[in-house]
Amino acid sequence: MAGFLDALGRFCVRQRRTVFEVWLAVMLGAGVLGLVHGGMFVQQSSLPGTETQRAVDALARDFPSQTGPTATVVFHQTPQASPADWRVALTIGRSIDNLGKLDRVAFVQNPYVPGMGGLKDDKAVVVQLNFTGTMSDLSAGDLDRLREAVEPARMAGLDVKFGGIAAMILNQPKSGPQEAAGIVLALIVLLLAFGSFLAAGIPILVSLCGLAVAYSLIHFGASLFQVAPTAPMVAAMLGLGAGIDYALFIVTRYRQQLADGDDVETAVGRAMAHSGHAVVFAGGTVVFAICGLFLSGIAFIGRIGLASAIAVAIMVVAALTLLPAVLGALGPRIDRYRLPRVRPDRSSARWIAWGRHVDRNAWPYAILATLVLLGLAVPTLSLRFGVMADSMSSKKLEARQAYDIVAREFGAGHYSPFVVVAKVPGPERTVKSKPPVVKGPQGLSGLSGPPAGAAPSAAPSAAPRVKGAPDLTKKPDKQATLIAQELAQRISEVSGVVFVGEPVVTGTTATLTVVPRDAPHEQSTTDLVHRLRDTTIPAVRDAHPGARVYLGGENPAIIDIADTVGARMRTVVVAVVVVALLLLVIAFRSIVVPVKAALMNLLSIGASFGVVTAVFQWGWGVRLLGVDQAIPIMAFVPLFMFALIFGLSMDYEVFLLSRIKEEYERSGDPHESVVVGIGSTARLITSAALIMIFVFAGFVPQPDPTIKLMALGLAVAVAVDATIVRLVLVPALMSLLGHANWWWPGRGRPVPPPPPPSPAPVAEQLELEPLP
Numbered sequence: 198m199a200g201f202l203d204a205l206g207r208f209c210v211r212q213r214r215t216v217f218e219v220w221l222a223v224m225l226g227a228g229v230l231g232l233v234h235g236g237m238f239v240q241q242s243s244l245p246g247t248e249t250q251r252a253v254d255a256l257a258r259d260f261p262s263q264t265g266p267t268a269t270v271v272f273h274q275t276p277q278a279s280p281a282d283w284r285v286a287l288t289i290g291r292s293i294d295n296l297g298k299l300d301r302v303a304f305v306q307n308p309y310v311p312g313m314g315g316l317k318d319d320k321a322v323v324v325q326l327n328f329t330g331t332m333s334d335l336s337a338g339d340l341d342r343l344r345e346a347v348e349p350a351r352m353a354g355l356d357v358k359f360g361g362i363a364a365m366i367l368n369q370p371k372s373g374p375q376e377a378a379g380i381v382l383a384l385i386v387l388l389l390a391f392g393s394f395l396a397a398g399i400p401i402l403v404s405l406c407g408l409a410v411a412y413s414l415i416h417f418g419a420s421l422f423q424v425a426p427t428a429p430m431v432a433a434m435l436g437l438g439a440g441i442d443y444a445l446f447i448v449t450r451y452r453q454q455l456a457d458g459d460d461v462e463t464a465v466g467r468a469m470a471h472s473g474h475a476v477v478f479a480g481g482t483v484v485f486a487i488c489g490l491f492l493s494g495i496a497f498i499g500r501i502g503l504a505s506a507i508a509v510a511i512m513v514v515a516a517l518t519l520l521p522a523v524l525g526a527l528g529p530r531i532d533r534y535r536l537p538r539v540r541p542d543r544s545s546a547r548w549i550a551w552g553r554h555v556d557r558n559a560w561p562y563a564i565l566a567t568l569v570l571l572g573l574a575v576p577t578l579s580l581r582f583g584v585m586a587d588s589m590s591s592k593k594l595e596a597r598q599a600y601d602i603v604a605r606e607f608g609a610g611h612y613s614p615f616v617v618v619a620k621v622p623g624p625e626r627t628v629k630s631k632p633p634v635v636k637g638p639q640g641l642s643g644l645s646g647p648p649a650g651a652a653p654s655a656a657p658s659a660a661p662r663v664k665g666a667p668d669l670t671k672k673p674d675k676q677a678t679l680i681a682q683e684l685a686q687r688i689s690e691v692s693g694v695v696f697v698g699e700p701v702v703t704g705t706t707a708t709l710t711v712v713p714r715d716a717p718h719e720q721s722t723t724d725l726v727h728r729l730r731d732t733t734i735p736a737v738r739d740a741h742p743g744a745r746v747y748l749g750g751e752n753p754a755i756i757d758i759a760d761t762v763g764a765r766m767r768t769v770v771v772a773v774v775v776v777a778l779l780l781l782v783i784a785f786r787s788i789v790v791p792v793k794a795a796l797m798n799l800l801s802i803g804a805s806f807g808v809v810t811a812v813f814q815w816g817w818g819v820r821l822l823g824v825d826q827a828i829p830i831m832a833f834v835p836l837f838m839f840a841l842i843f844g845l846s847m848d849y850e851v852f853l854l855s856r857i858k859e860e861y862e863r864s865g866d867p868h869e870s871v872v873v874g875i876g877s878t879a880r881l882i883t884s885a886a887l888i889m890i891f892v893f894a895g896f897v898p899q900p901d902p903t904i905k906l907m908a909l910g911l912a913v914a915v916a917v918d919a920t921i922v923r924l925v926l927v928p929a930l931m932s933l934l935g936h937a938n939w940w941w942p943g944r945g946r947p948v949p950p951p952p953p954p955s956p957a958p959v960a961e962q963l964e965l966e967p968l969p
Contacts, residue, residue: 209522271357305664399520478851560933612716615726802846
């Protein structure tokens with residue numbers, strides 16, 4: 198591998214013009230794909246194997262209009278207008294009619310029509326609509342048409358808010374000044390690390406080029422697959438941090454080789470052979486760890502991981518191809534435009550002194566560092582998986598504003614009701630309708646019939662069918678009606694349920710709406726879903742052999758995700774740890790070092806989980822992050838953080854251990870090799886960690902709570918890993934283990950080099966003086 202990377206680096210230096218042209222073509226091509234053919238970032242529309250998906254499948258035959266994505270529209274009073282005014286109410290009715298006429302809308306509730314659902318009082322009107330198709334079929338144009346449809350209500354002075362899927366379309370991932378501030382802070386760290394403006398700008402430039410390609414490819418992938426809105430932000434966060442770090446490691450080694458007297462091509466080749474080798478293993482570990490998310494059983498989680506893995510892989514490619522070409526173009530001029538009075542090389546002596554101090558006091562530092570990490574991890578014991586909901590969003594988002602109106606006017610549970618679907622066996626029957634027979638000139642003539650004496654029409658006119666309404670020609674099955682009535686009675690008696698709608702029966706399928714008492718993200722709502730599924734519904738279903746009853750809806754769907762992730766957590770953890778262990782075994786030919794690295798990474802992950810739990814779930818300082826309440830941890834966030842942190846922790850492990858092993862093989866001294874390794878890499882690891890922390894922290898102000906959780910967790914994990922773990926715990930344990938760190942079957946200890954020969958004594962010629 199080292200020989201190949203050396204040759205690759207030299208080739209990129211010699212053919213740098215070609216490398217620049219290829220990268221420019223790739224960036225333009227990927228940019229065109231992303232801009233012209235890029236898709237919409239959406240949540241997953243199906244959850245195979247879950248009860249929610251079975252509920253959707255049961256609706257498909259008799260209630261097809263209710264199987265598509267949903268959105269909530271809230272008409273709210275303002276000082277200028279109120280739904281209590283009949284003239285304003287007419288504009289709301291006109292807006293609802295306009296929504297129903299849209300091609301993309303399959304069904305819309307209407308509280309002004311009996312039996313059509315919806316909510317209304319003197320201050321607000323709430324309707325829910327179903328789209329046709331899946332979430333992949335939606336676009337920003339659909340949101341524009343929704344806004345046009347409700348224009349009559351807006352013109353009347355009402356405030357109209359969108360929640361659910363419509364808000365998701367509105368809140369597509371956007372970068373802001375916070376991310377730019379993170380890059381600026383990373384540039385400052387690079388300036389202090391290199392002491393040169395030109396050298397500091399190279400990692401930023403290379404990483405931005407790689408990020409442009411990665412983001413464009415992810416945007417294009419959204420047109421082929423359902424990619425969650427979280428994916429591009431996570432990919433940008435991870436890709437940018439990793440890309441800058443990888444370039445930092447290679448540029449640092451390149452400058453060292455120049456200082457040792459190598460020419461430009463040789464310096465690039467040797468930098469690639471040493472630091473480039475570590476970049477390949479570090480990046481490969483991150484990619485494999487993140488791809489382990491596919492084992493979660495939830496497609497959208499796996500795709501978020503794949504998007505992040507693509508970003509990291511492209512950053513590795515950029516560091517191995519574009520960066521050598523840039524270094525070759527700059528040559529020895531890389532240290533131009535130096536920062537006055539900054540001497541980065543002076544810090545090595547201080548880190549060597551620190552390494553010797555830890556080596557002499559290994560036991561106290563190992564115990565103290567372990568206790569600190571375990572203390573930080575204590576809140577993890579109370580970690581509670583929650584659900585993603587509009588009730589947890591930032592108050593700046595339209596979806597949260599829609600939820601607040603519904604919760605204030607009607608109750609928190611009305612925003613996201615459950616749907617119970619009952620399906621009974623048996624054939625479907627159609628209703629045989631016959632036109633009424635009117636005898637004589639009397640009959641219905643005074644009400645709706647033709648005037649007396651008028652010629653009868655050829656056929657009676659049928660009432661227009663409401664768009665998306667159930668097919669009334671299907672005769673309601675008696676067993677379906679009976680089981681629906683029993684379900685309504687039993688569910689209404691359950692604590693935590695505030696309302697159960699009248700059953701709607703079409704053919705052999707019955708549905709009823711269940712409104713919980715509490716907000717979607719509350720633990721009581723999750724407990725209610727499990728209680729209904731585990732106790733109440735089975736008691737009714739078992740009394741009707743052959744019947745199938747499912748509880749679905751947006752909130753139960755997210756709970757299904759949490760349950761699936763929880764069941765697969767152990768599988769993902771084991772897979773990620775095993776893959777990382779194998780890669781470290783291959784890289785270092787050691788047994789103890791990979792096992793120790795895995796245990797250290799688990800401690801880092803536990804500490805970061807503990808901080809995230811204390812901040813978001815316990816509410817310690819959560820308002821400082823722009824969140825107005827304590828919130829549970831979204832189910833997939835710990836799983837995703839585990840894969841990311843485990844991969845990122847291996848970055849610093851690989852760079853530190855590579856230098857320690859190099860010195861150990863040269864000197865054969867397990868203690869001095871740790872000291873030299875710390876002295877050589879501590880400044881680099883600290884700088885790389887600060888860059889990662891600033892990049893991740895730049896994403897904390899994002900309004901999406903999921904991004905906030907992951908950004909804070911990753912920043913804390915990197916800070917803990919690069920300080921307590923890599924600079925204290927790892928050197929302390931390696932000093933205690935000594936030669937056992939590098940034990941490998943059949944391999945002996947390295948032989949220390951012979952001491953340099955002492956200089957031969959200089960022969961002195963004595964001149965004898967003659968005696969007098």
